[in-house]
Amino acid sequence: MSNLSERISETLKQAILAQRLYPGTKLGERELAEIFDVSRIVIRQALIRLANEGLVTIERNRGAFVTRPSLQEALEIYDTLTLLEQGVAMQLAERLDASGWQKLRDHIALQAEAVERNDHKAADELGQGFHTLFISLAGNRLLQDMHAQIVQRTFLLRSLYTSRFDYCNLLNEHTKIVNLLERGRVKQAMELIDAHHRHVVRGYVLDTSSYTQMSLKEAIKPDLEQEDTAPAAAAAET
Amino acid sequence: MSNLSERISETLKQAILAQRLYPGTKLGERELAEIFDVSRIVIRQALIRLANEGLVTIERNRGAFVTRPSLQEALEIYDTLTLLEQGVAMQLAERLDASGWQKLRDHIALQAEAVERNDHKAADELGQGFHTLFISLAGNRLLQDMHAQIVQRTFLLRSLYTSRFDYCNLLNEHTKIVNLLERGRVKQAMELIDAHHRHVVRGYVLDTSSYTQMSLKEAIKPDLEQEDTAPAAAAAET
DNA sequence: CATGGTCAGATTGGATACCAATCTTGTGAA
DNA sequence: TTCACAAGATTGGTATCCAATCTGACCATG
Numbered sequence: 001m002s003n004l005s006e007r008i009s010e011t012l013k014q015a016i017l018a019q020r021l022y023p024g025t026k027l028g029e030r031e032l033a034e035i036f037d038v039s040r041i042v043i044r045q046a047l048i049r050l051a052n053e054g055l056v057t058i059e060r061n062r063g064a065f066v067t068r069p070s071l072q073e074a075l076e077i078y079d080t081l082t083l084l085e086q087g088v089a090m091q092l093a094e095r096l097d098a099s100g101w102q103k104l105r106d107h108i109a110l111q112a113e114a115v116e117r118n119d120h121k122a123a124d125e126l127g128q129g130f131h132t133l134f135i136s137l138a139g140n141r142l143l144q145d146m147h148a149q150i151v152q153r154t155f156l157l158r159s160l161y162t163s164r165f166d167y168c169n170l171l172n173e174h175t176k177i178v179n180l181l182e183r184g185r186v187k188q189a190m191e192l193i194d195a196h197h198r199h200v201v202r203g204y205v206l207d208t209s210s211y212t213q214m215s216l217k218e219a220i221k222p223d224l225e226q227e228d229t230a231p232a233a234a235a236a237e238t
Numbered sequence: 239m240s241n242l243s244e245r246i247s248e249t250l251k252q253a254i255l256a257q258r259l260y261p262g263t264k265l266g267e268r269e270l271a272e273i274f275d276v277s278r279i280v281i282r283q284a285l286i287r288l289a290n291e292g293l294v295t296i297e298r299n300r301g302a303f304v305t306r307p308s309l310q311e312a313l314e315i316y317d318t319l320t321l322l323e324q325g326v327a328m329q330l331a332e333r334l335d336a337s338g339w340q341k342l343r344d345h346i347a348l349q350a351e352a353v354e355r356n357d358h359k360a361a362d363e364l365g366q367g368f369h370t371l372f373i374s375l376a377g378n379r380l381l382q383d384m385h386a387q388i389v390q391r392t393f394l395l396r397s398l399y400t401s402r403f404d405y406c407n408l409l410n411e412h413t414k415i416v417n418l419l420e421r422g423r424v425k426q427a428m429e430l431i432d433a434h435h436r437h438v439v440r441g442y443v444l445d446t447s448s449y450t451q452m453s454l455k456e457a458i459k460p461d462l463e464q465e466d467t468a469p470a471a472a473a474a475e476t
Numbered sequence: 477c478a479t480g481g482t483c484a485g486a487t488t489g490g491a492t493a494c495c496a497a498t499c500t501t502g503t504g505a506a
Numbered sequence: 507t508t509c510a511c512a513a514g515a516t517t518g519g520t521a522t523c524c525a526a527t528c529t530g531a532c533c534a535t536g
Binding site: 477478479480481482483484485486487488489490491492493494495496497498499500501502503504505506 | 507508509510511512513514515516517518519520521522523524525526527528529530531532533534535536
Binding site: 002003005041044045048049052053060073076077079080083084086087088090091140141142143146150 | 240241243279282283286287290291298311314315317318321322324325326328329378379380381384388
C-alpha cells in the first residue's frame, strides 16, 4: 500500500536501526534498485527521505552513505534528548493522572522481568521504550515525533561504538525518576534524567574495531522477505 | 550550485514562509514543472523534501498541498517551542558568559529601535530572530535545527490566522526574560517564557476570511527572479 | 427535481532509456 | 616514484510512456 519510495525508505530505516547497515556504508542507487527491483528514481526518493531524517548523508555526485555521527553530534543528540525529557518531566509532574503513572510503572515492571530473565535484547528494547512512553504521555504529537527522530539517531551511535550498558542501574534510575516526579520533586527528577543520559553515554566504549561488515543485499534481506509476501504472490500469477 | 531539487524546495519554502503560498494551495507537479522549467521528477523530489519538514502535505494520487495545520497542531507547535526555550533558558542561566548576554541585549536594542520607528516588518523579523538567537546560544546544532523547523511551522499559522501582536509588550517580555535569567531567577524566567508564547498565540485572531488568493506563478515569481539571474542570462544566449 | 451511476479526462506514481557532469581509478610517461 | 591524463562508473537530470486513481460532467432513473 501507499508510496513505493516511502516503503523502501522504511525498509532501509529498519536495516539501519537494526544495525545491519553500518554507518559509512555506501548506499548505491543502482545496487539498491536491483535489490528492490525498482527504478533508480524511487531509490533516490527514498534516500532523500532518509537524508532529511539524518540517517543518511548524500554527497553530491558521490552517492548516499549511512550517516556517521561525529562525537560532537553524539553529545548533541543526548543533550537534546535530555532537554526534551526534562521538559516533559515538568509537564507530567503537574498534569499526569494516576493511570498515566501506572502505565509507567507497568512498563518498568515488564523491563524488570526481562532483566531478571537475562534477556538482554528485550531489556534493551523496553529500556528504549520507556523513554518513548514517557514522552508520549505529554500528549504532544509534534514533540513525540521530534523525540522519535532523535532516538533514531542514537541507533547510529550504537552501531558505531560498542555499548556496554548496566541495564540494572538504568532500570533503577527509571524507577527513581517516576517516583520523584509523582511526589512532585521535579528538580531532583530533572537532575536524575540528566545523569541518566550521561550514564547511557558512558556505556558507549570508543571502540570502532569490532564491527561485522555485511553486504547490502544481506543486510536488507530480512525486511525484504517480511514485506514482500504479497508482491511475491502477485508475481507468481504472471 | 548543488542540487536542483534542493534549490527548488528552498524557493518554494521561501514562498510559503513569506505567505505568498497560502495553506491549502495545491502544488501541482505539472504546473510547477512548467514554472521552474524542470522535469516533474525534480519537482516531486522537492515536494518530498518539504513534506518531510511538514510544510507540505502529500495526498496519494491527489497531489501536494501547502500544509494547513489544525488548531490542535497550532497549540502543539507553541507548546513544543515553549518546552525547547525553557530548556535552553535553564542551560543559559548556568553556562552563558557575559558576551552572550550582551548579544541578547544588543538584539533587543535593535528591535526596540524598529518598534520606535513603527517599522512593523523589521520589528516582527527581529522579534522572531530573538528566539533563534536565544536558542543558538546553547551551542547545540541539532537543537537549533529542530527549533528552526518548528518556527517555520509558525509561519503557516500566521498565514492561516490574521495576527495582531502587541510588539511593544512582546519586546518587554524579551527584556524581562534576559534580566531574570542573568540574575539566576530561572523559574520565573521559565514561567514568563510560557506566558510569552501564550501571548503570541493570543495574537492570532481566528479569522480565516481575509486572505488574498494568489496564483502559483505569481507567488513564486519574486524568489525565482532573485535566484535565476545566472540561468536567465544563460537562457538569453539561446 | 433530486439522486445515483457511469464514463472520459486529468493527475499522480512509477518505468525505461538516454545524456551530461563529475568522481574514481588505473595506466603511462617523466 | 610521482604526476597527469584518459577510461569507466556513478550520480543528477530529461523525455516519454503507461497504469492506477481521482474528478467532474453527463445522463438515466425514481
